[in-house]
Amino acid sequence: MENYSIVFSDGSSASPSSLTMANHHHQQRSYLQSNNGVNTCKNMDASIDKNEGEVAGKKGDKKEVMKKHKYAFQTRSHVDILDDGYRWRKYGQKTVKNSKFPRSYYRCTHKECNVKKQVQRSSKDDEIVVTTYEGIHTHPVEKLFENFEHILKQIQTYNPL
DNA sequence: CGTATTTGACCCGCGC
DNA sequence: GCGCGGGTCAAATACG
Numbered sequence: 001m002e003n004y005s006i007v008f009s010d011g012s013s014a015s016p017s018s019l020t021m022a023n024h025h026h027q028q029r030s031y032l033q034s035n036n037g038v039n040t041c042k043n044m045d046a047s048i049d050k051n052e053g054e055v056a057g058k059k060g061d062k063k064e065v066m067k068k069h070k071y072a073f074q075t076r077s078h079v080d081i082l083d084d085g086y087r088w089r090k091y092g093q094k095t096v097k098n099s100k101f102p103r104s105y106y107r108c109t110h111k112e113c114n115v116k117k118q119v120q121r122s123s124k125d126d127e128i129v130v131t132t133y134e135g136i137h138t139h140p141v142e143k144l145f146e147n148f149e150h151i152l153k154q155i156q157t158y159n160p161l
Numbered sequence: 162c163g164t165a166t167t168t169g170a171c172c173c174g175c176g177c
Numbered sequence: 178g179c180g181c182g183g184g185t186c187a188a189a190t191a192c193g
Contacts, residue, residue, distance in 0.1 A: 089164090091166090093166095094182085105184070173184085
């Protein structure tokens with residue numbers, strides 16, 4: 001878990017003054033197999049646990065050991081939905097224990113792009129929005145402003161797989 | 162009319 | 178086995 005100070009340049013309402021990011025390196029195959037490829041983000045879960053309670057693993061494909069790219073970060077924002085240039089379709093919402101705010105589940109609307117993300121507001125500090133990305137887009141962004149894309153690139157640069 | 166959201170049902174893993 | 182918590186499906190609904 002490392003901290004970054006990133007300031008958005010457009011000054012939009014979604015602009016975080018600080019951004020904390022947790023990442024995970026899934027280099028342990030034995031771990032993957034022992035869990036049927038389920039939860040590959042032990043470190044990230046632990047870091048989120050401190051803030052929000054438990055985060056369950058996702059059901060995975062046990063046949064092939066595929067890499068799961070999962071990135072979680074939290075921003076200070078008054079809006080839940082950060083426009084990162086992609087289009088997301090909401091497919092679920094669940095209440096989380098130990099949190100008065102629900103968690104929303106989104107999927108990338110692009111065809112054959114299986115990227116998912118969760119958005120969850122902290123119950124303690126309702127200014128904090130925790131966003132979890134899973135997967136890598138198989139297509140370019142459509143939108144012009146690439147603020148968040150830029151941030152993601154920075155994250156991936158700082159945390160090479 | 163096509164697409165996105167809402168929302169309860171459903172599924173699954175896990176602990177008791 | 179059953180209940181619980183978390184994640185997803187899908188039918189109904191909303192919206193342009």
